[in-house]
Amino acid sequence: MDWYIGVLKKYMVFKGRARRKEYWIFILFNMLISLVLSLVDEQFGTFNPEIGIGTLGTIYALFVFLPTLAVTVRRLHDADRTGWWALLGLIPFGVFVLLAMQAFEGTKGENRFGPDPKGDQTKSGTFTV
Template identity: 40%
Template sequence: MGFVDAVKTCLRQYATFTGRARRSEYWYFYLFQTLLGLVLGVALVIALVAVGGAASATGSDTVGAGGSIALVLLYLLVGAVSLALLLPSLAVHVRRLHDTGRSGWWILISLVPLGGIVLLVFNVMDSVPGPNQHGPNPKGVGDAYGQFPGQPNQFGGQPGQYGQPGRF
């Protein structure tokens, strides 16, 4: 899954807390949020410097009405973007936890000291092979029994070697 596809998927599933999300989907959306935050942060710093420079150039302690309105609008834009991305980032995080076979409630461990490290470990883990209680594997790997082609089953034989899997 590419960067643009991952961002589109996360925004299409804006508040979908069910299902599973691949690692690439989660990390590309996290990268998108980080880059967008950097761009908005740099724009805010440039605006603050420009307005502050204009005030010091005129020898005034106050900023003109146009500068203060621009700063307020920029602050409002940063706040609106942050609020708009809060729900899809929580949703993709919960779907990523589902992909590792965990409940979405594990996200609350981030409220505990060092809980963020536990979440980081969960987010870098590979998907649970085959389907789990949250749906099929988004990678399309494994069959309905969680077996891979050529992987021995619990009885030592190959899946489908003696007819249908799970039958004698």
Template identity: 40%
Template sequence: MSEFLTMFRRFKDFSGRSRRREYWISTLIFQLILIGLSRLEMVLDLNFGVPEVEEGPLVLLYNVILFIPVLALNIRRLHDVGRSGWWLFMSLVPLVGWLVLLNFFVREGEARSNKWGPNPKAMTPVQGGAWG
């Protein structure tokens, strides 16, 4: 859960690096909350009065609030593997783009410092890593 909260604390940090653990735990918690909100909307029948609409106001608000923190986390994760945040545009390429990004997201980060900062795995809380 602390990784998910770290995503909020670093919501405006587009220049650092994020470890795999921070990325995947945050993604898991994000998805679980999204599923819960979606189920709650179904139970409460909150679909803007249009049966064809799958997302209601809770899911919409949740996605709007988390758009910037999730975007920043994705960019920092790409920085950790030595890629620019511009690689996120690969998601616009059907199927292949998502596979390329998935490959980057599951990779271990670069062990050495790169142009986006020092290795977050090697950092301690005193050095201002993910805890600072």
């Protein structure tokens, strides 16, 4: 839950880098919360099957839009890619390419977007994901 809250605290932070764990935990919580809100929308009759989302789901989606975009850009930065790659999500099937990009490990050590978010594991002798 700390990873999810941490991303929300960095609401508009597009600079720097984000670990895979930070990105994927945030995405997982988004999916779970969206699922629960869809069920609640169905129970209250506020779910619109034509557009596939209800009132509560829409409010939540608007709330997390910028944090999701920001963590996506920071995750791309971790792989030493510019944040403009996030625009792949706007083209058909581009979101799948974008998700695949997020799955790979980031650049070890410092890159042009900042220091490694994992820190230097070579000194401590431990590896964390």
